[in-house]
Amino acid sequence: MTPEPSDSEHLHFWSFIDYAVARVSRELPGIDPLAMRLVFTLHRAANMVVYDLESTVHRPRGWSWPGFRVLFAIWLSAPVEAKKVAELSGMSRAAVSALVSTLERDGLVRKERAAYDGRAVGLSLTDSGQEAITSAFLAHNKREQEWAGALSEDETRTLIELLGKLTTHSVDFDARHRA
The missing domain is CATH 1.10.287 (Helix Hairpins)
Incomplete structure (x- = not known):
């Protein structure tokens, strides 16, 4: 109705x-x-x-939320394979591949064949990418602080614990998620 x-x-x-x-x-x-x-x-x-x-x-x-997630994962784990970035960012390999192509075109990400496996692609940030993600993350974290400002420190810790409990419980009923 x-x-x-x-x-x-x-x-x-x-x-x-x-x-x-x-x-x-x-x-x-x-x-x-x-x-x-x-x-x-x-x-x-x-x-x-x-x-x-x-x-x-x-x-x-000039970034999307997924673009930021990919840059963030590369920033913190480089050198890293594209498939690992997909796992860390909770995205599909295809989505990461498309985003990495754009980020590489924009001069933020560098792709290199892995020495141990010619099929594997290693990702790292360029100097421009390093500058861009650190600047962006400072602004990102400032905004995170504004969101968290609604809660006390104890409330924030409690919410984090409760969300952790909720996500941990998801294995009890075989919840689907990107890994």
């Missing part, structure tokens, strides 16, 4: 969670509304943070 315009006009990004949980609970009484609210809220909060970081820090530098 499609809601009447008057039903949905009052909804916004956050109020939609309350509306969705209440409506689904009425229509499907066997669901777990608390679990639904947790995942819905977690998804929305994560998307908000990512969108904010991408639009305020990375897009002004």
Whole structure:
């Protein structure tokens, strides 16, 4: 059933969670509304943070969020194979390959064949790439601090522990994720 315009006009990004949980609970009484609210809220909060970081820090530098993730992984683990960057960034090998081509074209990443295996590609940052990622990360971390500023240090540590517990529990039911 499609809601009447008057039903949905009052909804916004956050109020939609309350509306969705209440409506689904009425229509499907066997669901777990608390679990639904947790995942819905977690998804929305994560998307908000990512969108904010991408639009305020990375897009002004000409990067996407995935582009930043690839540069960040290379920065901290270089020299590194492309397949390892895919694992560390939680992205597919194909996505990393496309991004690395763009980052190489932009003079930020260097690709070299690995000496131990001619098929393996080793990645590292150029001097320009090193300067770009360190500058970007300083701005990125400043924005992270602004987000974290809503919580006390103890609350931040508790949230980190709870998120760790949530992700660790995912192995109990064979959750799918990029590895």
